[in-house]
Amino acid sequence: MSKYLERITNYHVTRTWFPQHIDLITRPFGDVATMVSGLVRQFDIDQARGEQLDILGQWIGRSRQVKTPLTDVYFTFDKEGLGWEQGTWLGPYDPETGFTSLSDDVYRLVLKAQIAINGWDGSVAGLDSLLAVVFAGSGIEMQIIDNLDMSVTINAIALNGIAATSAELIAVIKAGELNVKAAGVRIKALNIIDPARPRFGFDMETDTVLGYDESYWS
DSSP states (O other): OOGGGGGSOHHHHTSSHHHHHHHHHHHHHHHHHHHHHHHHHHTOTTTOOTHHHHHHHHHHTOOSEEEEEEOSOBOOTTSTTSSTTTSBOOOTTSOTTOEEEOOHHHHHHHHHHHHHHHTOOSOSTTHHHHHHHHTTTTTEEEEEEEOSSSEEEEEEEETTOGGGSOHHHHHHHHTTTTOOOOTTOEEEEEEEEOTTSOEEOTTOOSSSEEOTTTOBOO
């Protein structure tokens, strides 16, 4: 029953037809409110799927389609990194030579990155927390290193190892679709790092950079 029925006076509430009439003419207000609250849930970026994400992409300014086809992303038994929960299923209309339409999960991550860029002032301060929010739960830790020459080095660390990370996500990172940088700043290097294969570095020791006999040349 409509909440408007609670406002009917005692004299009229006992009349059978009057409350029914008020309920009938006010019920659409409740239906509209329910529909609008449903739209808010459906277009929440963490819950939206399919066409809902595509509409969000139009508002945010990023298409699901990528300019450069992504290769080595389709599921296969006989290639490492493209097995269960890694490779993407080849759809009936997908080109066999390259992947151009992102899955919902990866597209959602691209949209979150674009939202962060749209609200970012371009400064280094706060960049770490911004990246942590964007890539939370993705299995990727993104590091942006300012080279102080109008260039940055981007390190994408596959926390669970590259072999256990979505091949599509790795391909999207390599294609530069998740780069976070200020306008006019160039990408000097983009590295995909597996913690199991730390890179060599002088006078450094981190989870991903080690010295002689403990690391690999990049």
